[in-house]
Structures are given as C-alpha cells and as structure tokens.
Amino acid sequence: MRADLETRGVRMAAAAMLDFCGETLEITSPDDDAQALLDVLDSHFQPADMLVSRDAITVPRLFVSDMDSTMIGQECIDELADFAGLKDRIAAITERAMQGELDFADALRERVGLLADLPESAIGECLADRIRPADGARTLVSTLKSLGCRTVLVTGGFHHFADPVGEQLGFDLVVGNRLQVSGGKLSGGLDGAIVDSAVKRATLLDESAELGENVVTLATGDGANDIPMIEAATYGIAYRAKPKARAAANGRVDRGDLTSVLKLLGIPRKDWVA
DSSP states (O other): OOHHHHHHTTOOEEEEEEESSSSOEEEESSSHEEEEEEEEOOOOOOSSSOOOOSOOOOOSEEEEETTTTTTTSOOOOHHHHHHHTOOOHHHHHHHHHHTTTTOHHHHHHHHHHHHHTTTTTTHHHHHHHOOOOTTHHHHHHHHHHHTOEEEEEEEEEEEHHHHHHHHHHHHHHEEEEEEEEEEEEEEEEESSSSOOOOHHHHHHHHHHHHHHHSSOOOEEEEEEGGHHEEESSSSEEESOHHHHHHHSSSSSSSSSSHHHHHHHHHHOOOGOOO
C-alpha cells in the first residue's frame, strides 16, 4: 500500500492500529490529497470503513443524518406503497431518485400521488410492522449526545415516520416532509415546502451556525439527495451508499454497522452508550 500511495504522490508518515479497539488503522501523511488516499485504500481494503481528514479527527458538535436506508433499514415510502399494492412501481422510482437519475422533488410528488386514497391507518401499521432502526443507530446517536453533540434527523421522507423514529433514537430535532391527509386518507399531496438536498444542506449549515464558528460537523446519508449535506460537513460519511453519494464523501461505511462511525471518530468503546 505504501508504494501505491507514493505513486499517487502521498507519503505515509505513520500507520498504527488504534489501541482502543484494535481494528481501526490510522494513517497519517504530510501530503494533502484526500481523494488519492481514498482511492488507494479502496484498492487494498474493500469492503471497508474509512474516514479521511486534513486535521486531527475530533468528536463533532453537530450530527445531521438522513433517515431512510441510513438510520433505519428501510425506505418508508416503498414499504407504505406495499399497502397500496404499488411497492414495485414506487420502489423503482425511489431507486432511480437515490441514484441521482431523477429530480428528487418530481420523483417525490409522483410517488406521493400514487398513494392517494390510502387510509392514514396504514402508516401506523407500516411503522409497527416494517420500520426498524439500522444496526448501531441507537448507540451512535446516544453516544454522540453524551459527548455534547447536537443531533438532527433530516429526511426527504415524512414526519409521520420521522417523528416516531427520531424520538425512538433520541434525535434533538426532526426535519421532514408532511403528507397531506383528508378524511382519514392520504390525498396524494404534500403540505408545505419539500425537504430536498438543498434543505438538507441548509439545515446542517444553519444548525452549525447556531453553535458558533468553526464547528466540527458530521453528516451521514446514502443517496444522491444527501450529497450536498455530505459535502458541506466536516466529516461526510456515506453509509452503504449509492455510488454518487459514496464518491462525494470523505468517509465511507461499507462493511460495518453505524457504530463504525464511532470507531472512525476515535471514540473508545468504554464511552459508547448502548
């Protein structure tokens, strides 16, 4: 690996396993080429979890995360669509949107429109039967909060799902879209402005500004809609992500669960909060 790094103009100053877990390799270099380092690590360790930073890695003051396929293991709208017998059709649109092949807002409106006349009660059933936190999600949020980090769940999904998930996982704030309901049924529309990639990025920047100057921030997500937020964060980690989101991130979790983020931040296991 050293030879490959040097071929790309990246000298290795040191490499050592972190004592606190014995499974995280820390590499330091006097050179500033994050992409070259990520590329070489990819070629030698795949799948793997990694984070590249120009400065010493510290505990963030702010954590902003996507929900679907990140903090939970499902796409809520796809699971809800199953109650309307439309899962395959809606899931195909979701996948294309997350790959960055469709405009997010247009794709969202199309999918929500297809759910018109679905009983609102289906949301509660879906939450109870289908929606589960991703492995390590509770530990990640609880540990960061215990270390003084503000936590925000921001989703292109819906408050009907995000509010219970945010409460369950312990997030301080939830930002999401609102499904329009009339007469106990979904109307096929949305109330208010759409939470898209621009809103996700703005949420991270606004929340960071509230905390002061030069705040270290962390963002996690998996789809194209998360890219601006990931790029704006000090540590932007793509969690089991689509290729475009992964390429935009300076951190990647391809192998482990969400507790891998704690390992990459150098937080000892003794400080983890289950």
